[in-house]
Structure formats: C-alpha cells, structure tokens
Amino acid sequence: MAKKTHGKNLGKKGLMAALARHVVLEKSQSQLAKKEALQKEHSAQKQQSMKGGGKVNKNKKKQQLNLQKSGYIPFKKGDRVLLVGEGDFSFAKSIIAQQYIEPENLIATSYDSYDELVAKYPNVEDTVKSLIESGVKVIHEVDALNMVASLKLTPTPKSKKAKVELFADHANLDYIMFNFPHTGRGMKDVDRNIRDHQQLVLGYFKSCNQVFDIVNNQIKDDFAGYSASDDSTNVGKVILSLFDGEPYSSWGVKILGRSEGFRVDRSAKFDWPSYPEYHHRRTNSTRDTTKPAAERDARIYIFEKFDKKEADEKERRRRNDEDSDDN
Template sequence: MARKLKGKSIQSKGLKGALVRHQINEKKQKQIAQNAEIENQNKMNKLKSMKSSKKEKQNNKKMAPLVKSKGLMPFGFEDKVLLIGEGDFSFAKSLILQNFLIPENLIATSYDSYDELIAKYPNVDEVLSELKELGVKVIHQVDATNLPQTLDLILNAKQRKSNKKVKLFKDNGNLNYIMFNFPHTGKGIKDQDRNIRDHQRLLVKYFENCKEVFKLVNTEDLQGYNTTKGKIILSLFEGEPYQSWGIKIIGRNNGYRVERSGKFDWSMFPEYHHRRTNSTKDTTKPAAERDARIYIFDEWVKQESANKNHEDSDSD
C-alpha cells in the first residue's frame, strides 16, 4: 500500500505532490554529486599511482642488486656495457631484472638476425620486447670479428678528419665495458687442435675490434686524460679445451692484461640460460653445473710492461 501511495503521489497535485517531487529531485542531485566525487577521487588515485610509479622507476636506478653477489660482478651499476653474442638475450634480461645495470646503459647484440633468433629460440620475441620496453638497446647481426662495421660505427673521411666520435648511447656517454659470454664459433670442429686455433683466431679478432670500438666511441675529458680506454670482458668454462685457448697471452699480444678475474656464479643471474651457438639444446652437462670464470682485461700500461714481476689479479 505504501509503494502504491508513493507512486501516485508523484503525479498528484498540490503541496503533497510538490514535496515528493522535490525530495526525489534532491536525491538525484545528491547521487550525481556523489558520482562526481567518486570519479574525481578515481582520477586523483590514478594520478597519484602514476607519480608513485615514476618515482619508483627513478628509485630503481639506485636499488641494490636483488641477488647477493657470490661471484665476480665485472661492472658497476652506472657503467655502460655492450654485450656481444647474446643467444636468447636471457643474460641481458637477468642483468636488468637483478638491478645490476641501468637499462639505458646496456646495449645487447646478437650474431643472428631477428628472423634467425625467432626460429632458433622459443619465447625470444617476448624477451626482446621486454628489454626494449625497459629501455635496453637491442641490435642484431653484430659480428665480434667486425664490430665497427656491424655496429654501424664507420666514419667517412670528413668525420675522421674532424675527430668526430660515434654516438652509441642516448646521452653520448663513454662505453666502459664490452662483454662476450662463452665465445664459440659454432662450427663443431672435431679435431681439437684445429678447434683451438679456430677459437684463438676468434678471440684475437675480438680484442682487435673492441679496441677499435673504444677509439671510435669514447672521448677524452677536458683535462686531456685519455678516457678512450674501455675494458674487455670474457667469460669461459674452466678446463679444456678453453684453457688451451690461452686468452691471457692473446690479451697481452693485443695490448691488454687481466686486471681481475673471478668465479662466474650462475645463481647471480637466475634468468640466464646458456645456449649452444647453433641450437636451443644445453651442453652435455648443464651449464649451471659447470665451473666458469669471468676475466676483465684492461689496456696494458707501458710502465707495467717493464715490470717483470707483474701478475694478473685473481679473486674468487
């Protein structure tokens, strides 16, 4: 009965009908005001969330690595690094996700073309998209034995005459490290002596090309100090045939010495999956179960070359 009376009162004339209509209108206006307040609050929350996200992203640049280092970490958080020979780009991904490097300071490259990577490594497209979204520069078809050409760093005669430097990073900063993880030609030569010589030729070219890249990219500071020098990093498995490659001798012959070396600790890079050069298969023994070492090469100083007692620095 009450519902029926209310329905009729809206249409009724006189004071009673006017009062009912006024109450309904007042209720509608109140609801409109509440909706507007809710919408405004949602906008404020969204804006606050965006600011927090931006602040969090900035703070991430100062965060400590998520995984405690047990092995050698070859570079610092703000260093600029060029990775050579990335397979499925999982090492580059791990460096960023573990906060070892600022994304904008990392350039990750592959020997394979984009199409070859997609055909060879499952889910690599997802990894590449993630790296690019985070700010990592990704380049394909980069050859460790021909870095200036395949990185598109070759200058014309006019540029060389003016001592122009190539811009590799957005801020035009100097390149601190070039790193090549577990170099391999992928040829699968069964004769061990030939296999060793083949990899020695690869490493000789790698050192020569790294030195050329540093000269092209890096600049001297205003005080005239030579800051064109960068450091070269190699990671290798322990034992044979890698020991017979003689990387320390190759380094010295190309003007570099081992500044430091230390254990390659797989647990520091949980996203990293070591792959064979020519397939997605792991090696006979899973890589994470194999002992490996990181070598950091610095340009040889003339005074040190005269010091016969100088020894390479090793740390575990």
C-alpha cells in the same frame, strides 16, 4: 676420436705452437704462485693469531663468505656496457631483472639476424620486446670480430670530427662483454678446435681495441664537435666468460689479450645463481650443452688496457739485471 693434447699442442709451428707452449708455462707458473701465496697466507694467519688477531681474521672470513654468497658482478649499475654474442638475450634479460645495470646503460647485440633468432630460440621475441620496452638498446647482426662495421661506428668523410656515439648522451663505453665465445662449429679435431677459438678470441680483443679508440678517445670542443683525445681514463675494459678446464685452458686467453695490449685486471668465479634468467645455449641450436651449464665451473675475466711497450721494456731490463747478477 682425436686424442686430447691438454694444451701441449705438440708439433705445431708458428703462433699457435708458441701460444700452446706459453699456456703450459703459464699453468706451471700459476701453480707455483698459488703454492707460494698459500704458504704466505698460512704464515700471516699464524702470526696474526699469535698477536690476538683472531677476531680480525674471523671478520675477514665472514666478509669473504658474504662476497661468495652474493656472487660476483663484473660491472656497476651506472657503468655503460656492450654485450656481444647474446644468443637468446637471456643474459641481458637477467642483469636487467636483477637490476645490476640501468637499462639505458646497456646495449645488447646478437650475431644472428632477428629472423634467425626467432627461428632458433623459443620466446626470444618476448625477451627482445621486453628489453626494448625497458630502455635497452638491442642490435642484431653484430660480429664480435668486426664491431666497428657492424655497429656502423665508422665516421663519414663529412663528419670525421664528429663523435661516433653508442649512447644518446655521448657517454663513454666502460665494458664490452662476451660470454662463452664459440665459433658454432663442432669439431672433433682438438688442435683445430683450439686454433679456431684462439683466432676468435684474438679477433674479439682487436675489435674491442677499435671500438674503444673510436667511441671513447674523443672529447667535445667549443664548436659542438668532437676531436681526438689521448686521455687514458677513457679506455674501457674487456670482459670474457669461459668454462674451466680443457679445451678452454689451452686457448691461452691471457696471452691473446696481452698481444693486443690487455692484461687481466681481476677474475672471479662465474656465479650462475646470480643470473637466474640466464640460459646458456649451444651456438648452433636450441639445446643446452652436453652437461647443463649451471653445473659447470666457469670464470669471468676482466682485462684492462696497459702500455705493452713499457711493460716489455721493464721485463727486458729485469731479465738483464738477473743475467748481470748471475754473472
């Protein structure tokens, strides 16, 4: 059995080694930031208490408890969402059953063909049928790394100006969501496992960029056609759900997202009770993971698009200013 590296990934060259080093640095910075935040919060609470603000703090704590009780849903009912890597479609089934989203606003996809799904997952026929009857658009054989081709979003030469639509009303796509991405290959080599999943997540971000560029950044003209638009408000967001701990921490998803122009907008604990119909399965079998998923801590990350060149330039100027102050 290979010895776990816990994110150090020593002796590796190129991108993966750089990613691993960034992961270690990110963990260290995160711990310092949390410590500082806790100290600030403690100081603020103490001052508020001295000013007679105990009631305000009490109400704030009550709101936080209510939020934790209700669970975190990463999208609103009216948002348009594309789910990839759905497996047995139990997550799609759950968010429809709980009325977190309107059925016509959801597109649920699987990597497997319909026949492969039927052979792999019990009751998937009933689940898919129920989703379709409710108004959900279900598509099979969709590769999260090549969604443009899988979803047939590439315009034909005769219709280059035509808007490539995912929804019947030409609506923009708000979110693309991938729950617990996995290659489906079981590997004992920890470093190779991390490397393969970094490539998977990186490919997902790249594919999301391509989909948003095609589906969202187009507007209707006066001739009932569609032309390109640079309206940044049309840019959608990327959702990624991951288990806590290793090897997932070593994937460095924040760094991978940033390399494709995405940064974390917000994140929250994945609240299993909020999705009672959802059953996380192994990618390559009907069995659950070694430990039942609902007993494992996980998080939902929402990434938003940002101007990477501008952010890098600001960081460069900040470092230059720090160097000047030191001198």
